[in-house]
Amino acid sequence: MSDLSPNYLISLELRELLVQKLGVLQKDNLVLQQSLKEQQTQSTAQTEDLFLELLEVADALEALLDYLENNPHPSPEFIEGLPRSLSVVNRKFLSVLGKRQLLPIELQEGTEPDFNLCRVIDREERTDIPDQAITKIVRRGFHWGEKVLRPTEVITAKSDDGNG
Numbered sequence: 001m002s003d004l005s006p007n008y009l010i011s012l013e014l015r016e017l018l019v020q021k022l023g024v025l026q027k028d029n030l031v032l033q034q035s036l037k038e039q040q041t042q043s044t045a046q047t048e049d050l051f052l053e054l055l056e057v058a059d060a061l062e063a064l065l066d067y068l069e070n071n072p073h074p075s076p077e078f079i080e081g082l083p084r085s086l087s088v089v090n091r092k093f094l095s096v097l098g099k100r101q102l103l104p105i106e107l108q109e110g111t112e113p114d115f116n117l118c119r120v121i122d123r124e125e126r127t128d129i130p131d132q133a134i135t136k137i138v139r140r141g142f143h144w145g146e147k148v149l150r151p152t153e154v155i156t157a158k159s160d161d162g163n164g
Helices: 012-070 076-099
Strands: 102-104 118-125 134-139 142-144 147-150 152-158
Touching: 012 076, 076 102, 118 134
Parallel strands: 118 152
Antiparallel strands: 102 142, 134 152, 142 147
């Protein structure tokens, strides 16, 4: 019988090319591993920063709650300043979100809803504004870049045209 086994010999030129390509792959692999480690470190640092900023918001809320718990009959001055204090906490929280490109969707009452940005949750009979116009924003919506994370929930006008 003749020798039909495959020939596995490779030329010296092909061997050198394979060795060179393996070396390049090993270097690329090392660079990718280093890049991944740097990205993980950066991601961890960003997450820690986010948590620290959120803890500041939580601290402010906790201080208000502690005061209310320890002062069951708060002073009129405290009650008068409470909306302002809560507004500061809310602004801080929205600032934390904004730093991460999570921004509120801007809609105006009296305009027609953009259904890519909002969800109509109710309708109310109104004659003072056009049919379908936004009468109330019930819950603020947010977008992250081009993506709507949470649509704005709105109530729109329904004109009483006798077809209801």
